[in-house]
Amino acid sequence: MSGIAGVYQCRQPVSETSLRAMADAMKHRGPDGSNIWLDTRIGFCHNMLYTTPESLFEQLPAVSHDNQIAITADVRLDNREELFALLRPERLPLNRLSDSQLILMAYLRWGQECLDRLLGEYALAIWDKRNDHLLIAVDPMGTCSLHYVQTSSLFAFATDIKALLAVPGVEKKLDEWGFALQVSGHKREAPERTCFAGVKRLVGGELMLIKPPGENRAAWKVNKQAYYELKPATLVCKSPEETLDAFRETFRQAVRCRMRSAYPVATMLSGGLDSSSVTCVAAEYSHITSSPLFSVSSCVSDADPEEDEKRYIDIVARHNNLPVHYITPSSGPASWLHQVHDMTATPINSNPHVYTALYSKIREGGGRIVLDGVAGEWGPSYNGDGYLLWLLTKGRWKTLFNTMSELSSVYSIARGHLLRREILSPLEPSLLRRIRHTLRGYNQQERLPPLNPRLHYRSQTKAGGQGFLHSDMRSNRLHTVATGRTPKEWYAPYYQVRSSFPYLDLRVQRFCLGLTEDWFIKDGWKRYFIRAAMENILPAEVQWRKDKKPFSPSYYRLMQMDSEKYQTFLQSIQGNDPVRDYIDVNRISRTIKTLDRRGSWRPYQGVDFARRVVDYGVQSIAFLQWFQRL
Structure with missing residues (x-):
């Protein structure tokens, strides 16, 4: 940009x-x-x-x-x-x-x-x-x-x-x-x-x-x-087919206008619904634009076979006869610890070791615009969180029972588990939840970021709580979009690349905010609307896939490899260093030792210690040191 x-x-x-x-x-x-x-x-x-x-x-x-x-x-x-x-x-x-x-x-x-x-x-x-x-x-x-x-x-x-x-x-x-x-x-x-x-x-x-x-x-x-108030669009479609057709045209406009380029155009392709939908629609128009189209993808190493998405990426690439340039991170986020804040001026930065390599690959390919599938979950790819509870509050008992049965069948999840996770847990009073977690041995303090108590208390007091904010899901979705309207360019400008987000197109977001709640979970499928809208656009293997492999195992493995780097960095912080006024350095060090003893840095008892304590904590310290040097 x-x-x-x-x-x-x-x-x-x-x-x-x-x-x-x-x-x-x-x-x-x-x-x-x-x-x-x-x-x-x-x-x-x-x-x-x-x-x-x-x-x-x-x-x-x-x-x-x-x-x-x-x-x-x-x-x-x-x-x-x-x-x-x-x-x-x-x-x-x-x-x-x-x-x-x-x-x-x-x-x-x-x-x-x-x-x-x-x-x-x-x-x-x-x-x-x-x-x-x-x-x-x-x-x-x-x-x-x-x-x-x-x-x-x-x-x-x-x-x-x-x-x-x-x-x-x-x-x-x-x-x-x-x-x-x-x-x-x-x-x-x-x-x-x-x-x-x-x-x-x-x-x-x-x-x-x-x-x-x-x-x-x-x-x-x-x-x-x-000067602009975000509001849902009023949809006047007479049938589900008309609704899907209208969305497809809106989404195509959002992708097509972002392909107006004097240089090659790239897409971020992860093999999931959101990035694959953007890529497939972009491929529809690549033959009528003068700008070549290619995709970039992060491919895990052989050390993490359980999260390999290459099969789905290749399916999308073959479907569109599209070249894909792969990167495989060989170092973790610690490798960017002393560089990333100069790029973003923010303390917490997501996966710099992955995204910097992707943007570098785009620049190597001559691209200056990349289409990114960020925020699909705000709109057409919304997974229906809160839908079962919403059905309960509306007294739609029959629909609730049928939806739970269909979800159980499609995703092989016991209905009792759905009941506990989707309905009982959100309704559970916070005091009762804390008591239950304590009885099970969960340490609530371990779930907190490594801020010193003074700052943590202030952030909690000022920010207040979140959760099921409104009685209707549309208000919740509107709140998510309205409070997320901040830049998402991250590291792209340092590689002379403009990140562009079709799902953040105003027309797309207003259209999706105008959809009724029944569109997002249907016939047992979560994220139903994007699946139905991409009929004959997405390859069926991607359109109806039930899961998306996480990149987190590779992330934790790479962080674990850098354990000694993290400890060396923390040991370099003197007892009178001003960063200790803000960050609990000793807690981060203790957490690293605990993770090393466990032999795995993956989440434990539902707490992501590696990301929330170590990565966020060390990044915050590095940010404060960068701030002092400015």
Whole structure:
């Protein structure tokens, strides 16, 4: 993804040096050039990554013909034809107009209301000299990063946090609550929060209007608002077949628009329903695009045969006559311990040893766009969690009994086990659950992340509990999507790759939120809707597979191989090291010794010690050390 940044000073002119420092802090985002625009008290910089054909001649930042409006944006628009028809620009044909030019023209026509007419993935900034204000915004699903900071003398924004820290006057200080929320797994409770005090992020569907202090204002006037409210679509299909046909068309649009590329396009292919569906639909359109299509997959070694997904990956590849490039991780997450935080600026990072190798393979293949199956479970691939309990609360006894019988038959699960897991356990009072776990020898403290008690208590108190939040499943699904509208680009920008997510397409999510609950478990099949929708698209062996092999055995084995590295790292932490104020270093060390004695780092009594204590704990320490070095 491209990188954008800017500074708005209330009194002093913005220096080109400051803007250049911001651009340099995210230079990995600008393999195709970096430009700066200045207008006394405000300035933008843009690091360019070419992806679409139109971006090849795009120049950003850009200004209007009268120099009154300036724009910089990281954007891919999916309704270009619609906007072109409404705007009717003279002289230039659509294929000579970049996405940012269309947004600039839309702003000149409709002002900030132009955001209501945009469809796609974007983070943008527009300076309006006529009205003396700055507008920044991100798309409704929050797929593009945009952070900001405000002091008494300036307002700054940037794709990457490190770019904000390069601005003179921006203080580097740890946000303890933000740090605790991320380490404890409660970041959804405050998605705008980062680990840097004063630095926030815009989440999906938010905009900010910023005006400087003036004659009638002693301070900045900052108006932050949600310009888009996520709501379920109203589906008017007359039959199940019409519903499936309508979804297939919506999903095809979501995939097709993300394949608009001047370079080869890649897909992440794991052999599961979500990634295979994206790959198969992309393959339908590969013959009508000028961009070659290939897939990348992580293939386990012979040491982990129980989790090998290569059979299903190969089935999808043969079905679509598609080349697949495999990677096999030979080292665990410890190998990236001292590099990953410079990429993400977050304490907890998922499987860097796998994803960095995949993005590297995409770059080797010339790809700049990768289609990722992330968030399928939010929409068409929702597995129906809570459905049996929902049937109980609605008094649909016959449907409940039949559904349990069908699930038992398809998945070979005893109905009594389904009853305990899906109905009785969610209804069990927390006090009774704690007593039962104690009687069985479960140590509740072992389930907690290795935060010091002060931070753990604060994160629990601030975040509150989660669980079965609402009486209807649609509200639960809406809550999941609405609180997850934050960027998911991870390590891709460091490999000059733009991650794109068809399941996070606004049209796809609204469509799926409009589905009734009976679509997700049917005829004994979980994730029924995606299975039915992919009829004659997915190979049958993948469409109706009952399980998905986990990558976790390889993960635990690789972590176990790095046990000595982890212990050496922990032993290097002195007794007076400030990281001990936040992380229980001794507990992590004890856990490693316990795992080594057991002979396996896999979960024990339902607790994932390796990931939750060791990986998250060591990553958090490395993050704090990285933070101190900034």
